Amino acid sequence: MVSNPFQCLTLSLLIIPPLLITTYLLAAFPHPPEAVYVHKSLASLPPDAKSWSIYPEDFYPGGGxxxxxxxRMRYWLMGPEKGQKVVxxxxxxxxxxxxxxxxPQLASQGYRVLVYDLYGRGYSDAPQTTYDANLYTVQLALLMQYLRWEKAIIAGVxxxxxxxxxxxxxxxxxxDDKVVLIACAGLMEASDISRTAKFMSSPLVQTLTSSAPARKYLQRLIMKNSTAALAASAAPADKKESIVTEIVRLQSAHLTGYNAALSSSMRDxxxxxxxxxxxxxGFNDRAVLVIHGTKDxxxxxxxxxxxLTLLPPTTRDRSRLITLEGAGHDLTISHGDDVTQAMLEFLKKK
Structure with missing residues (x-):
């Protein structure tokens, strides 16, 4: 028993503050969640922005x-309305x-094709949030619900x-009963990602590169090195790739949410x-086509x-791997005809 008044005071000072803090923390009611801040897309840029000549809103028909x-997000629909649906x-x-x-080739063969810009890219807004699998899958699920698509063949690069x-x-x-995976990520290890990419995707670096001074510098650099935009449909493969590189630079320079979307996607x-x-x-009794380049x-x-080894047995027997000799990563650009032909043969097979 403590009889000394000084000792009583000291003991009270040691016990009461932590007790009050603990009581407050247990009883405190949380603040309401803040609304997610949304960065604007390419649609927010002025009509004379170079992105409009390289990648206009009407890049494909049937846009909305x-x-x-x-x-807000951008999508396009091509092909006959009653055609088999492909995303x-x-x-x-x-x-x-x-x-x-x-x-366009799939659409010309009778398929109803849906393409769209993921959050943070192109003409879709960039929410300030974590870019994990759930964000992307729910985006597509809600888009299909909006379009009243009950199901579709799913393809991703x-x-x-x-x-x-x-x-x-x-x-x-x-x-639907078929899935197409082109140069498919999903199984990468941390060791597959370069140190530079890891460094550039860190939150601190992305905060700096997304700042107004950094973006102004990139914008001036792009204007200095800018060349006349080429029509992709008439350009050889190397020119098409240069246009693709240009749209990446333009997004990085002009869209405040683009770099953060990429870095979060790299991490999460x-x-x-x-x-x-x-x-x-989910893959049971489905057929999967995997297309990969040997020089990716x-x-x-x-x-x-x-x-293929990870797929369920009922799917593995119906699936196949096509390797494109000497091909790199961006197969839909460098080997678009090969990819399309492989997809058409796979989709038509019963």
Missing amino acids: YVSLPFG LIHGLSIPAMIWKDVA SMGGGIATAFTAQFPHLV GPIRGQAPSFSSD NTVNPRYGSLI
């Missing part, structure tokens, strides 16, 4: 916008223009393949950790064959 909980999902940095040599995989695992009732997105999705029941320096070609 829809406002979803995380911002094409682009990858990490290049918006839907990457399907230019594939989507690069990170889009990882999204297609996660989507099949999470929303199998929205996926479906380029990694999708092994359980490939093995999930972004997603190692070994992942193409590994995907």
